[in-house]
Amino acid sequence: MKIAVYPGSFDPISNGHLDIIERAAKIFDKVYVVISINLTKETLFTPDERVLMMKDVTQHLDNVIVEQTSELLIKYAQSRNAIAIIRGLRNFIDYQYEMTLFQFNRRIDNDIDTFLLFPSADNLFLSSTSIKELVAFGGDISAYVPKELVKPIQKRIKEKKL
Numbered sequence: 199m200k201i202a203v204y205p206g207s208f209d210p211i212s213n214g215h216l217d218i219i220e221r222a223a224k225i226f227d228k229v230y231v232v233i234s235i236n237l238t239k240e241t242l243f244t245p246d247e248r249v250l251m252m253k254d255v256t257q258h259l260d261n262v263i264v265e266q267t268s269e270l271l272i273k274y275a276q277s278r279n280a281i282a283i284i285r286g287l288r289n290f291i292d293y294q295y296e297m298t299l300f301q302f303n304r305r306i307d308n309d310i311d312t313f314l315l316f317p318s319a320d321n322l323f324l325s326s327t328s329i330k331e332l333v334a335f336g337g338d339i340s341a342y343v344p345k346e347l348v349k350p351i352q353k354r355i356k357e358k359k360l
């Protein structure tokens with residue numbers, strides 16, 4: 199069985215993330231989408247909330263499992279018998295960052311490869327940061343995030359007065 203891990207902060211989840219998950223789920227037998235916990239970073243949603251939201255928007259994908267971890271990514275991937283780490287690639291900035299990360303991970307475990315996947319053109323320019331900014335300035339995010347998340351994201355940003 200070919201198993202992959204797709205890590206991220208997913209704060210909030212965008213159509214770009216979902217795009218990558220759907221593509222990965224077609225290639226691999228099982229995909230663990232894993233919310234990386236970073237307690238030093240202020241987030242919009244807690245890890246538990248992000249897990250619930252991710253489970254909700256991926257429920258149509260039978261081979262996707264959603265978890266959270268505070269472990270080193272490679273250790274987590276090893277514990278799930280993964281052969282690959284999935285990352286989404288939008289531009290050269292992502293590319294540069296991913297090159298470093300991939301080399302770092304490969305030094306730790308040479309048997310776990312990094313798979314870079316491009317989203318569709320509609321999602322190429324999307325980032326969690328731009329979604330948060332758009333909501334904060336009263337913009338419409340319905341084309342950028344799964345529809346069930348539009349209201350929860352708007353509500354949380356209002357509460358946090360971002």
Ligand code: ADP
Pocket residue numbers: 205206207208209212213214215218284285286287288292316317321322323324325326327
């Ligand atoms: P971000 O804050 O940039 O959304 P995440 O840590 O949540 O970052 O992203 C997890 C992974 O998803 C990363 O590999 C990131 O490059 C990728 N990703 C983020 N947005 C998109 C997108 N619109 N299209 C494709 N991949 C994306």
